[in-house]
Amino acid sequence: xxxxxxxxRLLEAAETLFDxxxxxxxxxxxxxxxxxxxxxxxxxxxxxxxHLVWAVLKRRDGAVREAIAAHGATRADTPYTRALAVFxxxxxxxxxxxxxxxxxxxxxxxxxxxxxxxADIARGHKQALRQYFAEQTDALGAPRELAxxxxxxxxxxxxxxxxxxxxxxxxxxxxxxxVLLDAAAPR
Amino acid sequence: xxxxxxxxRLLEAAETLFDxxxxxxxxxxxxxxxxxxxxxxxxxxxxxxxHLVWAVLKRRDGAVREAIAAHGATRADTPYTRALAVFxxxxxxxxxxxxxxxxxxxxxxxxxxxxxxxADIARGHKQALRQYFAEQTDALGAPRELAxxxxxxxxxxxxxxxxxxxxxxxxxxxxxxxVLLDAAAPR
DNA sequence: GCGAATGGAGAACGATCGTTCCCCCGCTGC
DNA sequence: GCAGCGGGGGAACGATCGTTCTCCATTCGC
Numbered sequence: 219x220x221x222x223x224x225x226x227r228l229l230e231a232a233e234t235l236f237d238x239x240x241x242x243x244x245x246x247x248x249x250x251x252x253x254x255x256x257x258x259x260x261x262x263x264x265x266x267x268x269h270l271v272w273a274v275l276k277r278r279d280g281a282v283r284e285a286i287a288a289h290g291a292t293r294a295d296t297p298y299t300r301a302l303a304v305f306x307x308x309x310x311x312x313x314x315x316x317x318x319x320x321x322x323x324x325x326x327x328x329x330x331x332x333x334x335x336x337a338d339i340a341r342g343h344k345q346a347l348r349q350y351f352a353e354q355t356d357a358l359g360a361p362r363e364l365a366x367x368x369x370x371x372x373x374x375x376x377x378x379x380x381x382x383x384x385x386x387x388x389x390x391x392x393x394x395x396x397v398l399l400d401a402a403a404p405r
Numbered sequence: 406x407x408x409x410x411x412x413x414r415l416l417e418a419a420e421t422l423f424d425x426x427x428x429x430x431x432x433x434x435x436x437x438x439x440x441x442x443x444x445x446x447x448x449x450x451x452x453x454x455x456h457l458v459w460a461v462l463k464r465r466d467g468a469v470r471e472a473i474a475a476h477g478a479t480r481a482d483t484p485y486t487r488a489l490a491v492f493x494x495x496x497x498x499x500x501x502x503x504x505x506x507x508x509x510x511x512x513x514x515x516x517x518x519x520x521x522x523x524a525d526i527a528r529g530h531k532q533a534l535r536q537y538f539a540e541q542t543d544a545l546g547a548p549r550e551l552a553x554x555x556x557x558x559x560x561x562x563x564x565x566x567x568x569x570x571x572x573x574x575x576x577x578x579x580x581x582x583x584v585l586l587d588a589a590a591p592r
Numbered sequence: 593g594c595g596a597a598t599g600g601a602g603a604a605c606g607a608t609c610g611t612t613c614c615c616c617c618g619c620t621g622c
Numbered sequence: 623g624c625a626g627c628g629g630g631g632g633a634a635c636g637a638t639c640g641t642t643c644t645c646c647a648t649t650c651g652c
Contacts, residue, residue, distance in 0.1 A: 239518045242429045245609060256630050257611080267610065324514030326568055331426045331505055340568050367558075367581040370574055374561025381513055381527050387557055394554040394585055401584045432639060443600050444641080454640065 219255070225263050227253040233274050237318055240328055241271055268335070275339045278321055283346050297357035298399060304350070304372060305395055309388035312379040319380025323373070347372060360403035371395050406442070412450050414440040420461050424505060427515050428458055455522070462526045465508055470533055484544035485586060491537070491559060492582060496575035499566040506567025510560070534559060547590035558582050
């Protein structure tokens, strides 16, 4: 196995395990077993568990940003529909078996108080989502506060979908987002 | 120190530490030091750390439900204003120094995947908030979906306030809630 | 005043975890 | 074919954690 695939398998295995059980409840040995990569190589690629956690979150951060942009670009062609398309993306995501909430929200809750790195990544990730909404609301000539409100809806939906184990919050949030969009920037 | 105050000090110390650092990062010895209650008494009152975690969450659950009801009862006198008063409560809470998000959201993220008890308490707590909103929206003759949307706003505000370290999401969410309330049940 | 019970301080124990080390296999260059 | 070496399996190490135990002082009923 070459370095590239070893790193990929480690990141994928760690991400899955962290999502299922949280970060601290997952031992390095479990990651080694799930990935099939030896401890020696693991520590060559990621010199500590903190480095691995950081890399997992960073990779997920980029993937989510891309997925949201792609979702908006391919399925929606106006700022209005692009803003709403985020909630369709959430609905698909929530329907994943084993979905247990947003990794950034969960990891911040677990480690945000003791790990500034984790807190920074979570903050950056959430600001990127807000920024995406802001691009759409700016294009609509709506006030910036609307973007904040859409971000609040999206994050609230993630939390409740995770805790209740249901995809329904995505459609509820989308309906609410439509009402807010119409009120702030009527088509 | 009698049993009652020992239990109270333990619950308060544990709650503070869990809020600051998460559950798994806090050792029983830290709780003993912070509370001034010996380990022997601690294990007499709570036979395991899981029992203590459960008791802390249960106590907080009751306190929050009471606080929301009290906030609505004393500062608002219609279903419309009682629904909005929740967001004022959130604003006060977010402004607490050291606020780091909702204990139920954080603990669910940390342990919801490995502890059914924690998952159950978080679910119950969030359903209680939704229920409170539902009582107000029912009285307004608004559809049940509105209560879900208000709950999504409240939880999204908690998450973003915790991650960003700002109380602003409370006022953004309140503005959004007003728009949704007006759209669904005009006064 | 005395024996028994209670509770405090903290050592001790067993388990687990992150990390490192050791030993050996299999490949590579010549 | 062989010396050298990178990598795998897994034991080992040191730290930490949840939990229990030991020792001792204090208190309370009589």
